[in-house]
Amino acid sequence: MDETETILGIDLGTTFSLVAYADEEGPHIIRDETGEGRLPSVIGVVPSPEGGKPRVTIGWTARNHAVENPRATVYSIKRLIGKGMDDIRQELPFLAYAVTAGPRDTVRVEIEEDRYTPEEISSVILRALRERAERHLGRAVRKAVITVPAYFDDAQRQATRDAGQAAGLEVVRIINEPTAAALAYGIGVREALEQGAAPAPARTERGHVSLPQPTCPQGPSDKPANASAAAQTVAVYDLGGGTFDVSILRIERDVFQVLSTAGDTHLGGDDFDREIIKLVQREVQEQFGLSIDSPTTRQALRGFAEAVKIRLSEQEQANLELDLGDNRSYHRTITRNEFEALIDELVERTLVLCRHALRDAGLSPEDVEQIVLVGGSTRIPLVRRRVEAAFGRPPYTALNPDEVVAIGAAMQASVLSGAAADMLLLDVTPLSLGIETMGGAVGKLIVRNTTIPCRATEMFTTFVDGQTAIKIKVLQGERELAADCRALGEFELRGIPAMPAGLPKVEVEFLIDANGILNVAAREQRSGKQAGIQVVPNHGLTRDEVARITRESIEFAREDIDAHRRIDLVNQVEFDTHKAEQMLAKVGDQLKRAQRERIERDIAALRKLAAETQDLDELHRALDAFGKSTLHLAELGISAALKDT
């Protein structure tokens, strides 16, 4: 067994997912053939014409064809994972695909006749990332660290772990996204400082994390002299596509200690897009009396709103134009100010959560020495301004907000592979854990922001003579009433020895492990020997279901990946050969005739291969060879282009 088996670091995002790994040189993002690290967390299910197994597209392909395939393109699945139907009601009006209730308070995505669990959908994305890594590393990979929002509850964490398993990955650790970002930030700063007082140049080479500039982490401090000079208090503000987290950490050399965290698993870039969608829908209704809400328009408006949002981060205004058919078109200009007014309340909510996190850490804004921005939505100028105002200092923006979480996951993966044994990550549980007591109240066992692993025990007894089972309703949340908390499900204690009521003493242990996942164990203490009690959880997927989706998805996804890779490769062939033809037309006369003819033959041969071959590795090699053989032509083309300007 290889002592330092590679463990992947995976950022399974609402909108985009990334995969990274670490070696002796440090962490690397694994990119696709075009140098893009992000894989859209989108899958499209295309029914096969022969009525066989459906074909699945993943990533950019699925995303680019969402409008043509509205009801079978699944996006933002992270907002559904580990949730029940009641949790996602407000989500449904914005989804173009159908969602129905599944057993045990879960949901299913319905495409044609088939129903898919969110775990299955997520596993397709994870498998694509795993295969990308395997192609890059040239060997099989079986283990991963997967990140989740810090505010994910137990059910959402378990579901994510199950998705990993279904993708053929042993999830060796679930870590929190803001904590992963802090790892990448902290190690980057330390390395930069170790390299000398002068700020280290950011490494821009592809695949490397850009090193943050050391921005005087120990400024004037009012701390006592015996406090460690190297300690720094950092806030990570992580606003992604679907979720918001804020974590307050103390970073001291290799130790990353989370002091508190707060968040909202339904607040992110998707919600900003929705404000634009609602505006357009309202105005189209007012101006044309049209209700635009079909699955196709939902998919189209989503892409449209996202593009407008991104444009407004760079420009002061953007044009909205929609062709409504019958010579009717809707158009207007939206200014950045208008957009900011639309999302102001949402941004304010993130700041309230920042205050909660600070309060729980026992700190005030001025104690925070650095604010690290993570997640694509932190590119929005309003977000940056409001964060700066709330903390009274400009946030740190030198990290790539899209990649930093995957980089941190790869760092933690290298700790767990035994390669980076100095680093230690101490995280907390985001939500209080309790059990339902008489009258529907909550008896708290573990309070939020307790460092994990943490453990509590509670004694239970029977109410009826001879009773051999006890049900315990376990809850997560901060509210006083059980009905207002998130029910993690009922655990049933079975196998209690029959005794008169009130006599059995069952000690139940609630342990939240380093993944933030609850483990329940029980023992009866009265019956002399401490009898083991069978604990039956009731939520999410059963072990059998996880096994089934693992088994079934193997073939299903093998095809998907090949289909996806094939599309990518064929597109690349199309692009490269077309470009070579253009160059030949432009600068071909500078080549010898024999060279010209060879390139023309190569173009034809590569196109033929792309159309016919089943061996994708062969096609990949041929594409690489074509790139090399046309290098001289490409250089001539570039110098010609330079002369033109």
Place this chain on the structure above:
Amino acid sequence: MASNANTSRGTVPAKCVSCDRSMDSPLFCAHCRTLYPADDVSHFELFGLDPSYDLDAEVIRRTYLNLARAIHPDRFPRAAEEVERLSERVSARVNRAFQTLSDPVLRAEYLLEMLGGKSATQDKNVPAEVLSQTLMLREEIEEAKASDDQESLGRLRAQVGKLCEQTLAGVAELARRLPGDEVCRQALRAKLNSMKYYQKLLEQL
């Protein structure tokens, strides 16, 4: 809970059962990394300290980080499942100890019970004036919240904060006299019970 305060280091096993070398911590062997649940050891012993209310926060923190480094599940990545479970349990134990020792109220509470005082469930006594005072404050808070009266809320926050501070000063004074006599322990119990009422109010604000 350990009842014997005078032998603060007495429960460290002399030798590791696994490698037979001497041990410095009741939780783990520094040589072969065998973990011990150390359930009977007090929080103070875990941190190599004599039981006392006055502790150096920086020393506690440093000790905590050293312990966590040795026993955290991340440190046993390829271990057998039972070792992983044990490291979770031992880590939970150290985390609890750190939380208790770092927090002045939890620390006083722990010290009181360790040195023969009653627990909060055994003795629920709260001075009558504290009860009526918190009742009144609660009503004021609810009123101010209902009418979104930020000025009153700010004033109430300051008032309850001050009450917490004063009570904590009282807790500290009594906790320093522990084990003390029964009167002292009962007074401390009452102060800690009052503190809970004030902390609850603070949470509502």
